[in-house]
Amino acid sequence: MFLERLSLRHFRNYGVQEVAFTAPKAILVGDNAQGKSNLLESIQVLAALRSFRAGRDRDLVQEGAADGRN
Numbered sequence: 001m002f003l004e005r006l007s008l009r010h011f012r013n014y015g016v017q018e019v020a021f022t023a024p025k026a027i028l029v030g031d032n033a034q035g036k037s038n039l040l041e042s043i044q045v046l047a048a049l050r051s052f053r054a055g056r057d058r059d060l061v062q063e064g065a066a067d068g069r070n
């Protein structure tokens with residue numbers, strides 16, 4: 001399976017975010033708490049419909065948002 005595009009809406013600390021994976025490999029680089037693990041988590045939720053670290057699905061939704069999409 002190849003992931004070409006990721007579209008996030010109110011997922012964790014992401015409001016509206018589009019990510020295009022245009023190369024065979026991707027490296028996430030960023031400061032602490034910038035959202036690297038959250039982005040990986042969103043991919044895992046896509047693949048497995050569950051998170052490796054969220055106890056409740058509600059935790060995946062951006063704080064203050066009514067719902068989120070992935």
Ligand SMILES: Nc1ncnc2c1ncn2[C@@H]1O[C@H](COP(=O)(O)OP(=O)(O)OP(=O)(O)O)[C@@H](O)[C@H]1O
Binds near residue numbers: 038
């Ligand atoms: N439901 C949520 N709504 C809003 N922000 C959230 C939510 N869940 C987590 N966050 C925020 O996401 C940020 C952490 O993101 P993440 O763990 O992906 O960072 P990281 O880039 O992996 O950092 P590190 O380099 O320390 O591992 C924190 O600022 C945290 O408050």
Ligand SMILES: [Mg+2]
Binds near residue numbers: 036
């Ligand atoms: Mg991390």
